[in-house]
Amino acid sequence: MPADAPTILATSGGIVPGRRVRWELGPLTEHAIELSGATNRAPRVCFLATACGDNPAIVHAFYEAALVRGLAASHLALFPMPNIDDVREHLLAQDVIWVWGGSVAGLLAMWRLHGLDTVLAEAWRAGVVLTGVSAGSICWHIGGTTDSFGPTLRPITDGLGLLPYSNGVHYDSETQRRPLFQALIADGSLPDGYATDDGVGLRYQGTELVEAVTEVAGKGAYRVVRDGARAVETRIKPRLLK
Numbered sequence: 001m002p003a004d005a006p007t008i009l010a011t012s013g014g015i016v017p018g019r020r021v022r023w024e025l026g027p028l029t030e031h032a033i034e035l036s037g038a039t040n041r042a043p044r045v046c047f048l049a050t051a052c053g054d055n056p057a058i059v060h061a062f063y064e065a066a067l068v069r070g071l072a073a074s075h076l077a078l079f080p081m082p083n084i085d086d087v088r089e090h091l092l093a094q095d096v097i098w099v100w101g102g103s104v105a106g107l108l109a110m111w112r113l114h115g116l117d118t119v120l121a122e123a124w125r126a127g128v129v130l131t132g133v134s135a136g137s138i139c140w141h142i143g144g145t146t147d148s149f150g151p152t153l154r155p156i157t158d159g160l161g162l163l164p165y166s167n168g169v170h171y172d173s174e175t176q177r178r179p180l181f182q183a184l185i186a187d188g189s190l191p192d193g194y195a196t197d198d199g200v201g202l203r204y205q206g207t208e209l210v211e212a213v214t215e216v217a218g219k220g221a222y223r224v225v226r227d228g229a230r231a232v233e234t235r236i237k238p239r240l241l242k
Contacts, residue, residue: 002095002127007035008162009129010137011201012169013215014098021064027215027241028201029098032131035203036095042072044095050110051102051135054079058100078110088119096129099136104156105148107135117160124162131201134169141167142191145180153180155189163207166193171222173198182231185224192225200238212238 014028025033033043047062049055054077066073074090077083084090091097097120099107111117124130130140138144143157144167153176159167168181177195184190194202194209199216202209212221221236 003035003037003129004127005205006124006127006162007129008124008140008204009035009131009201009213010140010163010167010196010204011131011133012137012171012196013199013201014131014133015065016215018065018068021068022061024065025069028199028213029131031201031203031213031241032096032098032129036127036129038095042070044072044074044093045098046091046094046096047073047075047098047100048132048136049075049100049102050078051100051104051107053102053106062098062100078114078116082114087114087116088122091119091123092126092128094123094128096131097123099130099132099139101132101134101136103148104135104138104144104146104159107139108156108158108160111139111160120160121162130162137169137196137202138167141165141193144168144190144193145177145184153177155180155184157190163204164191166190166224167202168193168195168222168224171195171197172219182224182233185226186229186231188226192223194236195222195224197221212236213241214238215241 009032015023016026018024145153146156197219200214223234
């Protein structure tokens with residue numbers, strides 16, 4: 001049963017240290033599964049690690065976490081070629097599509113090369129919940145700040161645009177993020193947007209922000225808007241997930 005409206009949970013989190021495996025699903029990812037409406041069966045979750053070049057170690061860690069959680073797990077790899085014959089059919093059959101972090105510029109280029117930009121938009125409209133962390137958060141928006149090009153952050157402005165906002169991630173943990181995000185909004189390089197501290201997610205229904213949620217007490221989300229030649233930031237208190 002798909003979500004009752006197009007749903008995106010864009011995060012700066014979603015995993016916790018595992019007891020016997022590298023990591024396990026955190027409350028943010030569990031919330032994405034809950035939003036999908038998957039009940040009385042193993043949730044179908046497809047993992048996309050495109051942003052880290054389909055790193056086998058990351059994919060393996062996902063399957064370990066999926067086994068612990070009891071997911072009907074799969075992954076879509078694009079390197080060196082797609083590992084699934086009918087990508088559209090597979091993605092539309094999922095409850096949740098979970099996108100990992102890394103190079104958002106590389107992710108967007110590979111997705112467009114393989115037509116995933118169109119397929120993911122179709123899945124979103126069909127009620128498959130889209131979620132992800134870092135690059136897997138920025139990608140759904142117009143753009144944000146990225147280290148895709150090197151350690152000095154630069155703007156990315158060609159996101160999928162399912163959400164008509166900019167997106168700032170790791171807002172409290174990486175010192176370049178906040179000032180650059182605000183500067184890019186102030187000068188019009190990016191539209192008004194939302195940002196998340198580590199451990200926080202933004203839940204959108206359609207293109208409207210419904211709420212901010214967090215798996216870490218005390219963290220925040222932020223609305224950043226252009227006001228003349230400056231950016232104005234307003235803190236949004238997120239709901240603590242159990």
